[in-house]
Amino acid sequence: MVRERSGVVVAGASDDTGNLGVTALNRSILAALHHHRPDLEITVFDFGQGERVDTCRVGDTEVAVRRCAHRPGRRYWRSDNLSTARALARVGPRVGPAASLARARACLDIGGGDSFTDLYGPQRFAFIAALRRLALGVGTPLVLLPQTYGPFRSPRRRAEASRIVRAATQCWARDRRSFEALTDLVGDAFDPARHRLGVDVAFALPPRRPADAVLEALGAWSEPGTVGLNVSGLVYNDPRARERYGHRLDYRVVVDELVRRLLAEGIPRLLLVPHVHAAPGEIESDRTACEAVRDAVDPSGRRIRIAPDLDADEIKWVISRLEWFCGTRMHATIAALSSGVPTATIAYSLKALGVFESCDAGDHVADARELDENEALEVVLASFARRHERELVATAAERQRRRALDQMADILEVVG
Template identity: 45%
Template sequence: MTTNSTTSTTSQLSARGARFVVAGAPLDNDNRGVEALGSSVVAHLASAESVDTVSVLGDGWGVRADGSWPGHARVDRLGVRNSRRWHRRESWTRIRFDQALGGLGNPVATRLATADAVLDLSGGDSFTDLYGARRLTTVCAPKEAALRAGRPLVLLPQTFGPFTTEEGRRRAEYLVRSSALAYARDAWSYEQLRSLAGPSADPSRLRQGVDVAFALRARTPDGSIVDELAGVDGEVLVGVNVSGLLREESAVERFGLAGPYLPTMVSMVRALIGAGAVVFLVSHVHGAGPTENDATAIEAVEEALSPRERTRVRRLSPHLRAAELKWCISHFDWFTGSRMHATIAALGSTVPAFGYAYSDKARGVFGTCGVADEVVDARAVAGQEAVELALASFAARDATREVLRRRVPEVVTQSRNQLEEVLTAALSWRTQPPGAVT
């Protein structure tokens, strides 16, 4: 009787398509890097024949159907909030309460309970306590909810750490060790992942992958943007991403920068103009408030330029979506930026890129493409020295492009293959549930 019941349950599971919850990369986010992560994953799942439903956790309220994805899978956006207003079903406090009582019709609790797996991205680099305890709580909330629901948790390729507090590290260790699969997006992060998992971890559950944003397919923007790029045909076109996160003078102390960021970027733009380039200023985070908004930083750079210099400068619309920005960036001859996913859009399009970074994560990701030396640490180098290194990268762009042409196709293929690995694993867990990483 038990055998027949088990066979019947297995048959029912096989008859329906897979159901996934995607967390940590809201599609309606104004950070185009986070959007690129979510879009890459959702596009792959929505196009898979074996997938029935994709529920994407993010900003907003309630449940909203999203019919913009090709493929037969249903894609819904579900609002979730780290809010004390527990009477709202979107509040993680309320979700936890409803989970404890069987769901109570809460749509998020229901999707979690019926998911074949919960796929979590942590915004790519937010699984850390560097941004404070509240931010870590928000990042951990969907992971912890998946475990409460008894569903397999998959940590998709991301950066792990650093963790500066004992409490933050213990929390991360628990979540990593409770995961069914965990992917790091570069070699450095993989070592952090192994440390969090501990010496008794099953190595087959800990994997070194690549950033899923490499899988993002570019999309042509509207005609006015295309015309703007075509209007400077024959010129050397470079893209410069200026990060609003580093704009304020307080960023020097907060991130340990070697010197003020904006003067360095102004000098860099001037030097590129002097080298004969037309410079497109690229915003990759929009609507995050004046202290993080890239458009605000770009305005400050423009204001510092002379009227003559401004004739060689253009600004891409901050309202372009991630796939549209990638299309634009793919038409540049060289690119530099401090937002890592802006540089990933370049690298993934085999456009030579120079990272002016404020953390260790960028060098690891550039390394997956064989160009780790194209990253300069803003915590060690600023001002004229940083500008000279950028100009050297610009001058060597043809050689860098050849390296990228050899290495990037393999990286893009890997970014898609790892999603197939997750899909295959999730289907197998229907009949043989996974244990934890340890």
């Protein structure tokens, strides 16, 4: 007897990576699914061990989930290895992630929001593509949640991405520029019912107030008047970042000078906000980058403080209290924009502009690939000068929040 499929798999949004942007996607997807279908069975693919029953706190709600481990790499003896699961599924037995996919009515895959590209190297693209091929291989409808598509440096990987989006049941882009890239990938298979323009799901992330002890430690830095800055360790800590991402400017020079200029403007407090937690000294570590900025500009720490390591919804609450925010990590800026905080970004790739344009804030984007140091500082400081335009930002934020919730209702109609 064939077992009836039930529930959904949520992929590409594991909450155990240390990247608060990916955690924000996880919590936002769970919040939207629970909002529309509180009884829906949800399996989250993560990097834990085996299959487990768990709950995730989303705002003030506990959402029941089943967790299923999945991994890339060459440890082929593991049942959670995607290559092993895919090979076994071809000949019959379905184990680990293949079994979870085969039980589900759909796989909702967001690919970390921006990882369906070879910009971050061939290994990450291979991992994202392998999971999507596995879902298609076991006959599970694949829905690509709102995300960025590309860019692709390799024609071979671009062709593979094209095959995947053509085979998917539905594909959503998170902004108009990403939608244009999706349309290009789909080519003559474009179908307006299957290929949709949406918004980033994190616009609907519910904020959560941190514990009293955290707020006491932050003190005045969680009060109105504080300005916030996210520094990306991925770019700041990497001596080859300029070459790797094709930047015209030196990111370290821009960030350090921006902090000096903000302090010279007389701001009372600057809160540096890490959005990726990694071991000290690792290139990905935002905290390592923030410490370097503080030590270079204000070693006494009198006017600069670094936010503690919090969960994605808690750091959104902290960001929502700021007078103005500038960030490089995409979902740090979305936490600000979706809270109605006037926001700028020093963007290291194309993904930022489309999201900011969707909030009528395209002129607050300093593109590191296009501008030199002085030009980027001019854009960011012009945004800072307009920090009192909160009503315009709040209107756009509410519009995007409603769209983020409404699009999940459309997606669930496809799931059935």
